[in-house]
Amino acid sequence: MSIFSTPCIVKRMAVAPKAQSASTAAPKGRGRRGARASGDDRERAILETAERLLEERPLSEISVDDLAKGAGISRPTFYFYFPSKDAVVLTIVDRLVADAGGSREEIITALADGGPQAGFRVGLENLYAAFRARPGVVRAGTDLRATNQEARELWAQVMEGWVADVTAVIEAERARGAAPPGLPARDLAIALVQMNERAQYATLLDESPSLEADRVLDVLIDVWLRAIYGTAEPKP
Amino acid sequence: MSIFSTPCIVKRMAVAPKAQSASTAAPKGRGRRGARASGDDRERAILETAERLLEERPLSEISVDDLAKGAGISRPTFYFYFPSKDAVVLTIVDRLVADAGGSREEIITALADGGPQAGFRVGLENLYAAFRARPGVVRAGTDLRATNQEARELWAQVMEGWVADVTAVIEAERARGAAPPGLPARDLAIALVQMNERAQYATLLDESPSLEADRVLDVLIDVWLRAIYGTAEPKP
DNA sequence: GACTCTATCAACACTGTGTCGAGTAAGTCA
DNA sequence: TGACTTACTCGACACAGTGTTGATAGAGTC
Numbered sequence: 144m145s146i147f148s149t150p151c152i153v154k155r156m157a158v159a160p161k162a163q164s165a166s167t168a169a170p171k172g173r174g175r176r177g178a179r180a181s182g183d184d185r186e187r188a189i190l191e192t193a194e195r196l197l198e199e200r201p202l203s204e205i206s207v208d209d210l211a212k213g214a215g216i217s218r219p220t221f222y223f224y225f226p227s228k229d230a231v232v233l234t235i236v237d238r239l240v241a242d243a244g245g246s247r248e249e250i251i252t253a254l255a256d257g258g259p260q261a262g263f264r265v266g267l268e269n270l271y272a273a274f275r276a277r278p279g280v281v282r283a284g285t286d287l288r289a290t291n292q293e294a295r296e297l298w299a300q301v302m303e304g305w306v307a308d309v310t311a312v313i314e315a316e317r318a319r320g321a322a323p324p325g326l327p328a329r330d331l332a333i334a335l336v337q338m339n340e341r342a343q344y345a346t347l348l349d350e351s352p353s354l355e356a357d358r359v360l361d362v363l364i365d366v367w368l369r370a371i372y373g374t375a376e377p378k379p
Numbered sequence: 380m381s382i383f384s385t386p387c388i389v390k391r392m393a394v395a396p397k398a399q400s401a402s403t404a405a406p407k408g409r410g411r412r413g414a415r416a417s418g419d420d421r422e423r424a425i426l427e428t429a430e431r432l433l434e435e436r437p438l439s440e441i442s443v444d445d446l447a448k449g450a451g452i453s454r455p456t457f458y459f460y461f462p463s464k465d466a467v468v469l470t471i472v473d474r475l476v477a478d479a480g481g482s483r484e485e486i487i488t489a490l491a492d493g494g495p496q497a498g499f500r501v502g503l504e505n506l507y508a509a510f511r512a513r514p515g516v517v518r519a520g521t522d523l524r525a526t527n528q529e530a531r532e533l534w535a536q537v538m539e540g541w542v543a544d545v546t547a548v549i550e551a552e553r554a555r556g557a558a559p560p561g562l563p564a565r566d567l568a569i570a571l572v573q574m575n576e577r578a579q580y581a582t583l584l585d586e587s588p589s590l591e592a593d594r595v596l597d598v599l600i601d602v603w604l605r606a607i608y609g610t611a612e613p614k615p
Numbered sequence: 616g617a618c619t620c621t622a623t624c625a626a627c628a629c630t631g632t633g634t635c636g637a638g639t640a641a642g643t644c645a
Numbered sequence: 646t647g648a649c650t651t652a653c654t655c656g657a658c659a660c661a662g663t664g665t666t667g668a669t670a671g672a673g674t675c
Contacts (some may be wrong), residue, residue, distance in 0.1 A: 181622075203526045206662065217624050222664065286525035290439045299587045306588045325611065330598045333588050337581060338574030338602075345573060351535045352542045352569050362566045366574075369609065370602045375561065417653075442631060453655050458633065 186224050188214035193231045197279035202232060202286050229291050236284040236294070240301055243273035258379025259316065263367055267360055271343055275356075278347045285344065302340070306332045313371055322372050335367055422460050424450035429467045433515035438468060438522050465527050472520040472530070476537055479509035494615025495552065499603055503596055507579055511592075514583045521580065538576070542568045549607055558608050571603055 192213030196205050207228050211221040225231050250269065254262030274281050287294035309332035316322035325331070342363060345353035354362050368375045428449030432441050443464050447457040461467050486505065490498030510517050523530035545568035552558035561567070578599060581589035590598050604611045 185622090201526070207664085208662080216622095218663090219625080219665080220623055223622065227664085289437070289522035289525045295586075303588050326598055326601050329588075330590055330594060331602070333590055334574060334578050334598050334602055336588075337577040338570060341573040341577035342570055350531075352539050352565075352572075354566055354569055358566060362562055362570050365562050366567070366570055366602070366606045369605045373605065373610065421653090443633085444631080452653095454632090455634080455656080456654050459653065463633085 185214055185216060185220075188216075189221065189224055189231060190235060194235055194277070194280065197232075197235075197283050198277065199279070202228075202283040229287060229294070232280075232283050232287055233291075233293060233297065235280055236287075236297065239273065239277060239280050239284075240297075243270050244304075254312075259312075259321070259372070259377055260364065260368065260379075262312075263364055264360065267339065267363060270339075271360060274343065275347060281344065281347055302336060305336045309336055316371065321377060325373075331370060335370060338366065339363055421450055421452060421456075424452075425457065425460055425467060426471060430471055430513070430516065433468075433471075433519050434513065435515070438464075438519040465523060465530070468516075468519050468523055469527075469529060469533065471516055472523075472533065475509065475513060475516050475520075476533070479506050480540075490548075495548075495557070495608070495613055496600065496604065496615075498548075499600055500596065503575065503599060506575075507596060510579065511583060517580065517583055538572060541572045545572055552607065557613060561609075567606060571606060574602065575599055 189210055192210050193205070196209060196213065205228070207221055208218050210228065210231060211218045214221070225234075250262060250266045253265035284294060284298070288298060306329065310329045313322065313328040313332060317324060317328070342354055342359060344350075346356055346359045353359075365375050368377055371377075425446055428446050429441070432445060432449065441464070443457055444454050446464065446467060447454045450457070461470075486498060486502045489501035520530060520534070524534060542565065546565045549558065549564040549568060553560060553564070578590055578595060580586075582592055582595045589595075601611050604613060607613075
């Protein structure tokens with residue numbers, strides 16, 4: 144388990160198009176493929192429309208009809224591909240989260256080479272970069288948690304993954320004597336990961352108050368290092 | 380400006396019943412009062428119904444009809460008292476936030492007597508206690524920010540108030556030599572206040588991951604003290 | 616040429632919001 | 646006392662959005 148790895152996103156039933164569900168699951172390699180070509184296009188068109196619209200306005204102002212129109216189909220046809228608007232957003236968020244979890248070798252290298260400061264910075268930078276590119280999607284995912292149990296579960300799973308990674312790093316640093324004992328490692332990890340979530344979200348959406356985009360990582364890392372090592376300049 | 384004071388909540392137009400708006404604003408002391416008695420009852424009944432239902436289920440599962448029925452009136456009559464469901468929730472959240480901001484003498488006393496640890500603890504305890512009593516209202520207020528600009532502004536104002544207070548305390552502690560220099564005080568305050576918001580919300584709603592209710596304050600205060608003073612046991 | 620499977624949509628049923636206009640009841644004033 | 650005002654109430658409507666049904670068309674298969 145390495146730092147900031149993505150906890151292997153679930154293939155959720157709710158987002159699978161009805162077309163694929165169970166029906167003759169096994170055979171037909173190409174015939175199916177050919178028949179599905181148009182269908183795959185539509186599905187992609189819906190997802191692309193949603194991504195585009197989400198950068199223009201909030202999820203609550205986007206209707207199923209908007210998504211259908213954007214994909215060049217009627218509203219009932221939309222329901223052939225997705226069971227609901229929420230399912231579209233969950234699919235998109237799933238992918239974003241998967242993207243954000245990538246590139247861990249880079250982090251491991253940074254941890255080994257540059258010590259904890261560099262390691263944490265690279266980890267947080269990667270995460271932040273992935274989300275910063277699509278603030279609309281981040282916002283939609285967050286908004287969705289207000290009404291959608293599945294969205295809450297997905298995000299809880301992501302958070303648990305990060306917390307587990309950070310807990311492991313804190314324990315390792317304490318074991319090798321680099322960090323002093325203190326709060327239970329998991330408690331500290333939870334508080335720090337939650338701080339990051341909230342602070343980065345606020346910055347991403349330019350809330351008030353929020354940290355400036357070009358300073359947010361410096362501030363967060365400073366708090367992390369002080370909370371974990373007792374100083375902002377721990378030795379490698 | 381003292382720590383954790385409530386930044387004087389605005390009287391928002393949107394929540395004022397139509398009945399009061401402008402129309403013959405000045406005269407008639409008692410006649411008006413008598414005539415309004417029943418109306419005040421209704422208004423209170425709506426607010427009480429909303430508070431009750433919000434502890435039972437989320438805002439998205441409560442309709443205007445539910446509120447009207449609960450208050451013993453028809454749906455159109457509801458609109459005589461409030462312009463929308465959101466306005467009801469904003470009124471309730473307003474009051475909760477005002478409650479949470481009270482009792483500052485206690486905090487000032489604690490800051491003076493017990494030093495920063497006690498001061499911060501009393502401040503955070505008061506806040507947390509006010510919110511913990513009505514998690515449904517907290518959740519509704521939070522959920523509302525997804526769709527309602529006014530809810531976002533109200534919360535932004537509350538956060539700004541806390542950040543301003545914490546910034547002032549950090550600067551004071553640095554000025555008297557109790558805290559070392561470091562990050563810009565406001566940046567640090569933003570990060571810490573955001574951490575608290577997120578962590579306390581998660582604990583309140585028993586999210587996963589979240590800190591245990593009986594440990595959340597200990598954990599947060601430890602991080603605060605380390606981030607501000609460089610140690611979890613600053614001298615008074 | 617019947618059969619199947621994917622894909623499509625008009626029309627419908629339903630839920631929830633917010634408005635309109637017609638009331639009633641109680642108080643005010645000429 | 647009786648016309649007038651004000652607070653309050655709600656049936657009926659218009660509208661927006663969701664999700665379903667059932668009929669149908671085309672492409673591929675046997």
